[in-house]
Amino acid sequence: MMAPETIELGFEEILCLCGNDGVIGVVKAGAGQFFIETDDCEIALFTEEDDLFVASGFGTDERMIEGIRCMLYLVREVESPLIALPKDHPASGRLKIVVSAGVETTISCGITPGTHPEQNVLCGMSEFDGLRIVGVAGGVQLRGIDTSKIDIRKLRMYEL
Numbered sequence: 001m002m003a004p005e006t007i008e009l010g011f012e013e014i015l016c017l018c019g020n021d022g023v024i025g026v027v028k029a030g031a032g033q034f035f036i037e038t039d040d041c042e043i044a045l046f047t048e049e050d051d052l053f054v055a056s057g058f059g060t061d062e063r064m065i066e067g068i069r070c071m072l073y074l075v076r077e078v079e080s081p082l083i084a085l086p087k088d089h090p091a092s093g094r095l096k097i098v099v100s101a102g103v104e105t106t107i108s109c110g111i112t113p114g115t116h117p118e119q120n121v122l123c124g125m126s127e128f129d130g131l132r133i134v135g136v137a138g139g140v141q142l143r144g145i146d147t148s149k150i151d152i153r154k155l156r157m158y159e160l
Contacts, residue, residue, distance in 0.1 A: 004143040006136060012158060014069055015140055018060060018151040022125030025055040025068035026133055026140055027076060027157060029101055035081040038117050039089075045082075045101055045119065050135040054105040056124040057097045058113075064096070065155075071097050073157065084117035098123050107131040 009015050009028060017024040029047040036043040055071050057064045074080040082099055085092050095113045100122040107124035116122070124131070127150070132143040 002144065002146060004134075004141045005147050006139050006141050007152070007154075008139045009154070012156060014072060014155045014157050016065055016068070016151075016153040016155060017128070017131075017142075018065070018153065019125060019127040019149075021058075021060065021127055023057040023060055023064050023068055024107065024124060024128055024131070024133070025057070025065075025072055027053050027072045028135065029053050029076060032079075034075070034079060034101060036084055036117050036119065037081045038084045039086050042081075043117060047101060048103070050137055051101065051103050052105065052133060052135040052140065053099060053101050054122055054133050055097055055099045056107065056122050056128070058125065059096065067097055069155065069157065071099060075099055075101075082119075083114065085114045087112055087115045089115070102135075104132060104134045107133070 015026040029051040034045045055068045092114045098113045100119045102119045107128040109126040109129040113123040131145040134141040
């Protein structure tokens with residue numbers, strides 16, 4: 001079993017995990033209230049200082065990295081709701097970025113993008129399958145993945 005890797009992460013930073021086929025972006029959520037919209041209800045989600053917003057992008061170019069940064073900004077700063085689609089919704093196949101929120105997110109390549117309102121699992125590319133991303137005081141812990149095989153970058157969240 002691989003030892004967890006802890007990476008410092010400030011509120012104004014975004015952690016990008018860049019693989020060969022996809023990108024994972026992580027920001028601190030901060031304390032607040034956010035909403036998850038499903039086809040039949042609205043769920044209020046309360047986050048704490050070290051909880052995370054995690055975005056998974058299906059692609060690796062700079063446009064994808066900027067898209068992830070924009071998506072995380074929309075969710076955290078503009079308070080755009082998270083959307084959970086029904087499992088058979090045709091839009092799930094067109095999603096390029098999906099987002100989860102909470103203290104811990106597990107990346108799975110065996111689920112349909114955008115269809116999990118429980119927020120503890122997020123669709124991602126196979127190179128990230130099984131990765132557990134955990135919010136800890138002052139940072140992020142990466143568990144269950146060999147981080148030597150991915151490019152880890154920290155960017156400023158508000159860079160223009």
